[in-house]
Amino acid sequence: MPAPTTRSSAHAQRDPLAWTVALLALGGFVASILLWQDGGFTLDEPWAQQLDLRLHFSFDGIGALYALLATGIGAAVFTYATAYLPLHLDHQRRPARDRWRFWPWMGLFSLSMVGLATAQDLVLLFVLFDLTAVCSYFLIGFDRQERASRVAALMALLVTGAGAVTMLIGAAILYADHGTFSIPELARALHEQGPASTTTTVAAALIAAAALIKSAQVPLHFWLPRAMAAPTPVSAYLHSAAMVAAGVLVIGRTYQLLEVSQTVTDGLLVVGLLSxxxxxxxxxxxxxxxxxxxxxxxxxxxxxxxxxxxxxxxxxxxxxxxxxxxxxxxxxxxxxxxxxxxxxxxxxxxxxxxxxxxxxxxxxxxxxxxxxxxxxxxxxxxxxxxxxxxxxxxxxxxxxxxxxxxxxxxxxxxxxxxxxxxxxxxxxxxxxxxxxxxxxxxxxxxxxxxxxxxxxxxxxxxxxxxxxxxxxxxxxxxxxxxxxxxxRLAASTENLMALGAWALGALLLAAPALWRPAALALAHAGERVGPARVYESGLNFLNHLSTAFHDVEVRDLRSRVAAVLLPGGILVLLGFIATPTAGAFTVGSVSGTDLLVVAMLALVAVAAIVVTTTHEHVSIVLALAVVGLGLATVYALLGAPDVALVAMLVETVVTLVFLAIVAYAPRGERPTRRELEGHASRPHRRAHRSRRWRDPLIGAIAGGAAFLVVWASLSRPAATERVVDQQIELTPAAHGKDVVTVILADFRGLDTMVEITVIAVAVFGVIALLRRGRSW
Amino acid sequence: MSVLTEAIARLLLAPALMVAGAILVKGYVDVGDGFSAAVIVTLAVALQYLVLGARRTEEEIPLLRFAPRAAIAGLLIALASGFFPLLFGDPLFSHEPGPGKRPIHVGRLELMTPVLFDVGVFLLVAGALIALIHHLAEPPELEEEGHPAPAAASPAAPAAREEASR
Structure with missing residues (x-):
């Protein structure tokens, strides 16, 4: 390892960023002491009222204790890091600007710890809990050129993040039972309720599980030793005042919710002793x-x-x-x-x-x-x-x-x-x-x-x-x-126990032969079959599953379309199986203009079949145009002239665009057999499966599901049409006579606004891609 | 393209624009709105491109080159006519005149903010589509022959070909 250069040590003394964060922590420490001596304070502001969420912070005993730790230990560790980090970066030959990947996260880390220490609301607790996990992710992965660091960072994030989700589930269960996320109110409700019900026990156990995972308790402790890939100041802070301390902080904060269940407190004892x-x-x-x-x-x-x-x-x-x-x-x-x-x-x-x-x-x-x-x-x-x-x-x-x-x-x-x-x-x-x-x-x-x-x-x-x-x-x-x-200078129980502990410790130190084989075997067994292996194989399995799905889904255009159509169709069909269908499907009578509609729809159906069977580009485009224009005619016949007009215009434009694309394509060339089978994008595909039956089957499922939906909704005039009736009624008040335009420009104006913004963004995206930003 | 198609294209431009204008103005009373009007204008312009070619069309109708600016202006007009109630503390899209008030008349034309919004939609859609036609009518790799072609532009055509062949 090269000797530290004078440049980096001199730099350490002058880095304003580092000293700002360290001094902020020190200032926070002093402020915390003053606040604590002053008796603390409470802040309670509404946050998302529809969800019953409040920004409820209270600087009470727990708040004071962990805020003092986060800022006090923080001040010491950050001061240390002002000297450590430049040397660390120097040893790894990394630029000094990489400190920007360190200090802001450290500052946010201590800030989120202070927030967590004072939060009085389970959802707030969850948010800040996750914020510490995010900070730790970036800090553990600070040496991001090393694979071990990245793996450790991801592991810490995934394991403690999964824990945070269990906490959120627990909070949701308690909210369902008692209608509040506030910890003091929940504590009162639970104590009035008496013996814990099963749901309360489950909720308490879930919250406790989140805290235990964060505090790296057995069996989900394995992320913590890996997290040692972080720079030393991060480890020091993580272990003593942040992240890991956040777990026991949550236990202390939610203790009144946990203690109602004997099972949970017994569980804490067992997990603690094992750890x-x-x-x-x-x-x-x-x-x-x-x-x-x-x-x-x-x-x-x-x-x-x-x-x-x-x-x-x-x-x-x-x-x-x-x-x-x-x-x-x-x-x-x-x-x-x-x-x-x-x-x-x-x-x-x-x-x-x-x-x-x-x-x-x-x-x-x-x-x-x-x-x-x-x-x-x-x-x-x-x-x-x-x-x-x-x-x-x-x-x-x-x-x-x-x-x-x-x-x-x-x-x-x-x-x-x-x-x-x-x-x-x-x-x-x-x-x-x-x-x-x-x-x-x-x-x-x-x-x-x-x-x-x-x-x-x-x-x-x-x-x-x-x-x-x-x-x-x-x-x-x-x-x-x-x-x-x-x-107490007396033979009290505690003093005797302390003496016993020191004697036992000295014996362990003096005679390693007594315990070393057993401890090594335990460590070895943990590495072979421990929870870390379960995590790794679980992650590998999920990776493979995701890759397999991805392979099937995006292999080519047909797979991508099928990936939308098939799950959609199956879900709709399942919905139909699950709901009663008695009277949902009725066959009406056909008369008058209906005959024209049926004739047009038959034409559309023929054109759609032509689209699927022909291989000539121009024929496909023209058949598609027949489908679109036929449907536009149907709209007109059904008395929707606005929709018909727009459909007609859009179909015309789309047909022209398709023809323009076909003009670029090689003329008169039929797709090869390989292309027809869908292998064009992956020439060396191993499995050659025939698509002759697959694609029609997927099309039939999706089409059948859509057919059922349309039939069912046409069979019973739905109650939702009341909204439309209301809009028709209100149209004169909006000084209009054409309902569609009034809906677009007035009733649902914001929707239209967003949609036209999408058009604008798309066009300027095309301009940026084709012309590198030259607009004309 | 024959002389006949050229003549028809020239003849059709003015009536098409007039229809579009009518649809836009009458949108609140009759079938159609800013979007339909914009697509009609675009179709009329597309016909000129198809028959006369890009260069001649843009020489004969120099206004076309304001299309991107029209799109931006349309977006701003739509934004302004939808969001101005914020200034008075009203909800978005509380149009003037409100229910029960009489709109100002200019001849038989009624002045209302929703119509202004519709004009914004019209400008945006027409400007955007005409800009697209311009860019598609003159693909960059054709235009920039003789110059070193940009790396991003050249794969566009084979990619489109591949998509179409599926």
Whole structure:
């Protein structure tokens, strides 16, 4: 990897775009603190009234917590990225303007997170939920020249987007039952309703599923490790304050809708515990820096999901506290990984070691972050585990034991990550021991220091964190809740559990032989038959299906026409089978001018048969003209002179245009047999199927369906004609006598306006294509 | 084309235009509207192209070259006569005079915004179709012989041939 040039580092200091976004995040952070201390605000504006949608935002406890994360962690990560991104682009020899593909999305990402945190309406929640997915798509795929990035971006979008759709379905079910999308109103309605009905359970489960997918919980966790293809600041932000946090944010926000169903809260417990176990075990086996951290995130959000599954004051408060502590630690560790990669070029734990001598400050601050994640005292992380142990032990003994094992796993993979980076013999990718590391801008360390400082401040002065978590729990539960933490120098249950966890973690670290084969087998099994494989084969299957359909549909002109006629005809026929047809088909009498109409229609039918059987171009055009002009005569006979006039004129023009086209075509040349069989556009087609029966069959189905529709509608004079009667009645009031013109120019003037605009656009399109914009 | 067809084409132009004008003006009272009138004008012009050829037609009727501009003007007139109620806070296409009011008469002609709208439709359709005839009558690859043909223009004719042969 080439050494960073001075040009790019100098550029980093001066990039106004980057600093604007970073300063906006910082400003948002300060504003969020002020708003939170001020008691928040509520904004409730009508949005789409016919659909009962409102722009309802409320800066309550949850809003404050996640807005502070999105802007605060955002400020740190963005500051880091001002130095990281120029180096990243420089390493990949990409132009500096590519930063425009980064910063606007980062800004929108944090903005949509703030919106999501404060949204109080399920549809609004859905929209902003998807907006974060869209932002993450572009950010994960930032290195778009690499296939892995593109695949990962698409996977994140598809998997979490599918989740968002389940949330929308859940919201629609609740709306059907209770007539509102507003979360507070729904919560009230559900609690008055008492025990959850099956539909409520299904709706709650669908919303929970969306949140769990977003928080990368087992079994739909596989998109998150792939998303590590993103640049490191994106990963750091995605894991700690955006995207993945959005999942547990939604659980916290909709908790009152979920808790009415015991099934759903039990489901949260099971999914959370599975995620802790699988994420933790696989994290211990990974070699890539970011892979270790990605699986640890799956495991960590598993804790939060378990806490919401436990529920109540203890659970909700602990969950909120956990999210904050985890965000500080995880973003700092991700940024550490990025800095180490920038300094050494290494991306794997097996390539590095003993870096504390050269990067002492980084080693120190990331040790604090690791201590926070593994819940050592004097960091805010200690309290997160204290609350976790308290809630788990209160729930049941079994859960208490599982929570100790989980915390032990966390301890093990966190310190495995840190010790492999900074301790042991000095290794730095393929550098010789004497070769120094790349010089790094200070901005690649300072934000990590700031985050760690905040973590250690929280360990000593926990009041702000406690208040924040308490406020969030209040908003989650809908009634007042407080969180209490303190150091207790006594043999309390929580302290004993913490000691047990550290001992277990140290044992896991010291004796890898105990667990390594089992964990590797689990990771291997996951790769062989896991949900990621299901996703891949599902995607492949859909691709093949789409290609097959596309092949059939657009092979040639006949296939394209058939693709419209055949499904249309079949749908209409199915409709006729499904509806009662008694009395729908009657045969009227024929007299007077009807005889002329029948004669004209017979002529049209003969001409139509001629069109299908002849191969002479001019004959086809003339037969088509007979069809059109014959129908125009029928209109005239039926007393519709306006329609007849337009039909006559249009037919004349169309016939002339067709004749002009035929004049360009080679004269007197019959289509070859191959062309007749429809193979002209694909000379090397493998399957030679006869079209002798296919095309007439398709034509018969479509024609038969159209015939049935016309017959049925002529058999019973429809009630819809009342509109026409009204228009005829109103015509004198519009100062007209010709109903058709009055409808076109007055009653339905806007339609006409749009139609003539289409004509104008088409003509100027032709001009642009034929004459490159020369209009005459 | 014989002398006879040429004479007939010349003779037919003026009556055709007059019919079109009548249909346009009488559209609100009798059969027909701006669209029909525009197509009749186009047919009359197309006949001249067919008989006299593009070059001579455009020499004899120099007004034709304003066709694209007429199309744009028609679009603007239609837009204006449909959207002006916005200025007064009324719904789109609330035509003047409203129901119950008496329209202004000029002789036997009634002045109303829907008729103006119809005139816009007429100008747009006629202008657009005549512009199309102009472009189709002189395909670019014929006109630009001697010059290096643009890459986009030359495949047009074989493509049309292929479509027609199906």
């Amino acid at each position: 802790i176990a699988i994420g933790g075990a696989i994290s211990l086996t990974r070699d890539g820096f970011k892979q270790v951290l990605a699986y640890s995130t799956i495991s960590q959000y598993g804790y939060v999901v378990v806490l919401y599954g436990i529920g109540g004051r203890a659970g909700a408060g602990a969950a909120a506290f956990y999210v904050v502590a985890h965000a500080l630690a995880k973003s700092a560790l991700f940024l550490t990984a990025g800095t180490v990669t920038m300094a050494t070029g290494a991306r794997k734990l097996s390539q590095v070691g003993g870096l504390w001598r050269e990067l002492p400050l980084l080693a120190a601050v990331s040790a604090i972050a690791a201590a926070t994640l593994s819940a050592l005292p004097l960091t805010v992380g200690f309290f997160k585990d204290e609350l976790f142990f308290h809630a788990a032990a209160d729930h049941s003994t079994a859960l208490g034991i599982l929570s100790v094992v989980a915390a032990g796993l966390t301890f093990a993979y966190t310190w495995r990550f840190w010790t492999r980076l900074f301790l042991g013999p000095r290794r730095a990718c393929d550098r010789a021991p004497s070769q120094p590391l790349d010089r790094l801008p200070l901005l690649l360390t300072l934000p990590i220091a700031a985050l760690s400082l905040l973590a250690i401040t929280g360990g000593i002065w926990s009041a702000p964190f406690v208040q924040l978590a308490g406020d969030a729990a209040t908003a989650t539960l809908g009634h007042h809740a407080e969180v209490h933490v303190a150091y």
